Amino acid sequence: MVSMVLVLSACEYTPSEFPEQEEGVDTDYSNRKTIFGEGGFNFFGDDKDKAATDGAALGVNSFLWRASLDTISFMPVSSADPFGGVIITDWHSTVEAPNERFKLNVYILGRTLRADGVRVAVFRQTKNGATIWQDAAVPQLTGPKIEEAILTRARQLRHETLKSK
DSSP states (O other): OHHHHHHHHHTOOOGGGOTTSOTTOOOOOTTOEETTEETOOOTTOOHHHHHHSTTTTSSSOHHHHHHHHHHTTTSOEEEEETTTTEEEEOOBOOSSOTTEEEEEEEEEOOSSOOTTSEEEEEEEEEEETTTEEEEEOOOTTHHHHHHHHHHHHHHHHHHHHHHHO
16 A cells, blocks of 8 residues: 555656646647557546447447337337337227237347347237237237338438438
């Protein structure tokens, strides 16, 4: 502990060592050269790296997130977690089929735009009698078709973003 204090006190800087620096003027240390390379060592990552990643404000890929919300926009969203990448809809039935309703759970699995980056779980219920809803089988290709629609929309959004730059 004592040795650490001595080392740190030996590194103390006094203004006389840097006469060109005026008092009260902020110095930009982002381009300084150190033993850790240009810019020094940053414990919490570099802001430049954060800006370069897709979906920097989200925990998941922003194109997949927006595409998922666009694709399922006709259904009421019960909860949406942009950091965990989970969207859960409420039950939805159409006017054409009032005795049948669907619910979706959309899982975005990462920060990259990949074909296996989204999974959709589909739940279906049918009305038995006047008020009783019972679970029913979902056609096997329903989930993959919704996933493909989300991926197609994500590619469109990415293309639009790249074209506007």
